Amino acid sequence: MKDIRLMKGNEAIAEGVIRAGCDGYFGYPITPQSEVLEYLMMNKPEERTGMIVLQAESEIASIHMVYGGAGCGKRVMTSSSSPGISLMQEGISFLAGTELPCLLLNVVRGGPGLGTIQPSQSDYFQAVKGGGHGDYKMIVLAPASVQEMYDFAKLGFELAFKHRIQVMVLSDGAIGQMMEKVELDEQVPRLTDEEIAIKYPWATLGKPTTRERNIITSLDLDPVKQEKINIHLQEKFRHIEQTEVRFESFMCEDAEYLFVAYGSSARVCQKAIQLGRAKGIKVGLLRPITLFPYPTQEIARLSKQVKGILSVEMSAGQMVEDVRLAANGAVPVEHYGRLGGIIPAPDEVLNVLEEKFIAKNNHGRSAN
Amino acid sequence: MTEEIIIAGFGGQGVLSMGKILAYSGMMQNKEVSWMPSYGPEMRGGTANVTVIISDDRISSPILNQFDTAIILNQQSMDKFEKTVKKGGVLIYDPNGITHHPTRTDINIYTVAAVDEAAKKGSAKVFNMLILGAFLKLKPVVDPEYIHKGLEKSLPARHHHTIPDNENAIAKGKEIVMPKYLLN
Numbered sequence: 001m002k003d004i005r006l007m008k009g010n011e012a013i014a015e016g017v018i019r020a021g022c023d024g025y026f027g028y029p030i031t032p033q034s035e036v037l038e039y040l041m042m043n044k045p046e047e048r049t050g051m052i053v054l055q056a057e058s059e060i061a062s063i064h065m066v067y068g069g070a071g072c073g074k075r076v077m078t079s080s081s082s083p084g085i086s087l088m089q090e091g092i093s094f095l096a097g098t099e100l101p102c103l104l105l106n107v108v109r110g111g112p113g114l115g116t117i118q119p120s121q122s123d124y125f126q127a128v129k130g131g132g133h134g135d136y137k138m139i140v141l142a143p144a145s146v147q148e149m150y151d152f153a154k155l156g157f158e159l160a161f162k163h164r165i166q167v168m169v170l171s172d173g174a175i176g177q178m179m180e181k182v183e184l185d186e187q188v189p190r191l192t193d194e195e196i197a198i199k200y201p202w203a204t205l206g207k208p209t210t211r212e213r214n215i216i217t218s219l220d221l222d223p224v225k226q227e228k229i230n231i232h233l234q235e236k237f238r239h240i241e242q243t244e245v246r247f248e249s250f251m252c253e254d255a256e257y258l259f260v261a262y263g264s265s266a267r268v269c270q271k272a273i274q275l276g277r278a279k280g281i282k283v284g285l286l287r288p289i290t291l292f293p294y295p296t297q298e299i300a301r302l303s304k305q306v307k308g309i310l311s312v313e314m315s316a317g318q319m320v321e322d323v324r325l326a327a328n329g330a331v332p333v334e335h336y337g338r339l340g341g342i343i344p345a346p347d348e349v350l351n352v353l354e355e356k357f358i359a360k361n362n363h364g365r366s367a368n
Numbered sequence: 369m370t371e372e373i374i375i376a377g378f379g380g381q382g383v384l385s386m387g388k389i390l391a392y393s394g395m396m397q398n399k400e401v402s403w404m405p406s407y408g409p410e411m412r413g414g415t416a417n418v419t420v421i422i423s424d425d426r427i428s429s430p431i432l433n434q435f436d437t438a439i440i441l442n443q444q445s446m447d448k449f450e451k452t453v454k455k456g457g458v459l460i461y462d463p464n465g466i467t468h469h470p471t472r473t474d475i476n477i478y479t480v481a482a483v484d485e486a487a488k489k490g491s492a493k494v495f496n497m498l499i500l501g502a503f504l505k506l507k508p509v510v511d512p513e514y515i516h517k518g519l520e521k522s523l524p525a526r527h528h529h530t531i532p533d534n535e536n537a538i539a540k541g542k543e544i545v546m547p548k549y550l551l552n
Contacts, residue, residue, distance in 0.1 A: 006388075006395050006403070006521075032407060117407070178430050179388070179403035181395055270428035345433035 003184040009149040009175040010035035012182045013079075013105060016153025018045045021188040022103075023074035024052040026065035028084060031117040032173035033107035036079045049190050059084040063091030070100035071216045073196040073203025075157050079105035081173075082123050083114055086131070092166060093132030097218025099202075099233070101160035103153070104138070104168040107176040110314075110341035118341025119173035119264055124318035127170045128291045135230055137237045138166040139244065140291040142262040146180035148289075154188065163240055164202070170291060172314070174264040174343060246289035247298055251277070255284030257357055258302055260323050261312040262288050264343060269312055271346035276353070283353060291319070299326035308357035309333045312349055314342070332357070369424050371509045372432055376417035376449050377441025382496030385522070387418035389500065393510040393518025394422040402430040415444050422509050437507055439499060443467055456551065460502055470549075477549040478506060485544055493530075494537035501541020 007015065014036045017025065022045075027037050037055060045051035056062040062078045069076035080088065085106045095102055106127065110120035125131075127140045139159050141152045149171060156167040196203055204214045220226045251273055252258065259269040266287040276283045286302060288295050303309060309331055311320035320335035327333050336352045338344045373390070377383045384405050394401040404419040419435075421427050438449045440461040446468065453459050453475045461470065464483035482498035504510070510518070515538065519531050 004395070006392055006401065173407070174404065174431060177405060177407050179391060179401075180427075180430070181401060264431065268429045268431060271432070272429075274428060343431045345431075346429050347433070 005182050005184065006179050007146055007150075007182045008035055008177060008179050009143070009146045009171060010107065010177070011039045012146045012150040013153050013169065013171075014039035014043070015182075015184065016150040017077055017103065017157075018043065018049060018051060019185065019187050020154040020157050021049065021075060021190040022051050022077060022153075022157065023190055024054070024065075024069045024076040025078070026054050026056050026062040026069070026076070027078050027080065028056055028059050028062055030059075030081045030084045032109055032119070032176050033079055033081045033105065035176070036105065036107075049187065051190065059087040060091065063088035063095075066102050066104075067091055067095055067098075067100065070095060070102045071098070071204050073191075073200035075101075075103075075161075075190070077103035077105070079107070081107045081109045081117075082111050082120070083109075085123065085126070089126075089132040092138070093134050093136065094218050095166050096132065096136035096138070096233075097134060097229075098216050099164040099236075100166070100216070101157075101164050102166050103156040103160060104166060106168060106170055108170065108172045110339070116341040117173065119175075119314060119343055120339075120341055121172055121263060121265060121314040121337075122316070122318065122339070123170065124291065124313065124315060127168050128294075128319075128322075136233060137240070137292050138168045139163070139240060139293070140168050140170050141246075142170050142289060142291050143175055144263050144266045144287060144289075146175070146178065147182050149175060150182050150184065154185075159244065161200075163236060163244075165236070165240070170263070172264050173341075241293040244290060245293045245295050245297075247295040248287040248289060249298075250285040250287065252284035252286060252302060254282050255302070255305065256282040256307050257284075257353060258306045258309045259283065259285045259312055259349070259353070260288070260299065260309055260319070261285065262291060262319065265312045265314055268344055268346050268349055272350040272353070275346055276350050281350075281354070281358065288319075294322050294326070296322070296326040299323060300328065300330070303327035303330040303333075306331060308353075310349075310353050310356060311335045312344065313337050314344070315339070369422075369509065370427075371422045371437065371507060372435050373420045373422075373437045373439065373503075374417060374432075374435045374449055374452065375420065375439040375441075376445035377415070379414055379416045381416070381441055382493075383416045383441065384418050386496040386500050387420045389515070389518050389522050390420050390422070390503075390510065391518075392522040393515045396517040396521060397510055397514040399424060399510075400427050402427050404430045415442065417445065417449075437503065439503060441499070446470065458506055460499070460506065460545070462499070473549065474551070476547070476551055478502065478545050479548045480541060480545045482541065482544070485540065489537075491533070494533060497534045497537035498541035498544070501538035502545035503541075504538065505542035505545050
């Protein structure tokens with residue numbers, strides 16, 4: 001029998017990481033994601049799988065505990081919300097420089113600064129373009145449902161270890177706080193130290209007797225060597241761009257207009273599509289699931305089919321830059337966003353689409 | 369079938385848990401459900417609201433600004449949500465503490481004197497179940513047997529002895545809901 005539960009997004013990813021065989025969670029509470037830590041504490045995963053759950057003294061401590069755990073080849077993670085993720089950027093850059101796999105969760109709230117506790121998507125640049133210093137990328141997964149919050153725990157660890165990369169789940173306050181149905185799957189066992197030693201030759205094991213000890217550092221003062229390291233990283237990112245793009249198309253087959261939106265905004269756009277289709281407007285949605293790597297080719301393809309693209313995000317216009325790069329001038333690309341924790345309403349989004357493209361087109365037609 | 373509901377009132381009235389019971393019940397009947405609470409500054413200011421959607425189809429937006437039904441339990445929520453009921457939709461409210469009654473003439477309006485009834489029963493705890501009963505009488509979106517299962521699922525085991533009281537209150541709520549303004 002299927003194990004189906006009603007859960008908050010934050011609870012779902014917490015259950016997800018336990019079942020994905022996570023070895024350790026290190027975090028510090030902040031709204032709107034504190035339920036992750038609370039759920040883990042209440043469910044005592046140390047009794048279920050031996051997984052460690054630790055409330056650190058700060059976000060900076062949390063990310064460096066992740067750095068240490070990841071260096072040992074363990075499946076480790078942290079979670080926070082926007083201001084806390086900003087604090088972690090130095091540690092994330094170190095993880096990138098040493099190619100250590102880990103899972104990071106940002107349940108985004110409105111900024112800048114302490115901002116608000118309401119949902120936002122204004123951390124896109126930070127997550128996708130590199131919030132820390134140096135030339136690096138993380139794989140960024142954008143869940144649009146509570147089920148995906150659960151699923152991306154396992155997927156996140158798989159991708160992290162497959163590519164030795166940091167995987168960030170970029171969620172928002174709405175997805176974190178809402179409850180939906182979740183179908184749970186089987187427990188993945190945690191790896192033993194022996195299995196880690198065989199699977200991950202890069203991991204540190206203390207003082208092994210069978211080989212030289214590994215030293216994990218992001219420091220190499222020789223620029224020739226450092227350039228080689230960087231070229232290797234870039235090759236890896238290009239490979240990920242070729243192999244790991246994920247997206248969902250919703251009513252795109254006959255679409256004359258296209259929404260591009262991720263996370264909560266994508267859900268709002270789905271409702272806007274229902275409202276629009278009822279009025280005879282052929283509009284579809286391209287929902288990026290990976291924000292890096294970005295579904296550039298699919299948007300380029302659709303930009304030759306549609307008359308206009310509206311990028312909808314709860315920001316002042318961050319992802320729209322990648323939509324414009326993908327469309328590359330083939331079709332007008334506009335942005336619509338609400339700021340500071342406001343979620344746009346479905347009819348509001350549809351009105352903008354009509355104002356920006358359809359009213360204009362009708363005018364153009366009459367001129368022809 | 370898709371029913372989009374806003375439940376709004378004071379924190380402590382059981383707004384969120386009533387929404388939760390409804391969502392659990394829908395889930396037990398194998399429907400798609402979503403439950404989106406207010407968790408922001410309004411929560412810290414004493415008011416609480418939750419959007420519940422129950423549907424036979426995949427739910428698109430869990431966040432809405434128009435509802436099939438608004439269940440309104442204080443004046444602040446009346447001021448905010450009366451206007452969000454879809455044309456032809458339903459507004460249910462407890463007149464207790466309401467100074468400005470709803471004035472719309474393009475929706476169906478019902479009252480349920482749940483505060484008074486709960487006081488008569490001597491149990492403020494069943495207040496939200498009286499309201500839930502009123503809603504289910506007007507919008508039977510979930511079958512009674514699944515409400516029972518929803519109660520079992522959403523209440524911790526130590527509170528399962530209260531399920532009969534809750535179900536009695538739901539039945540009573542169905543009786544005491546009164547039309548205030550009806551469309552032809």
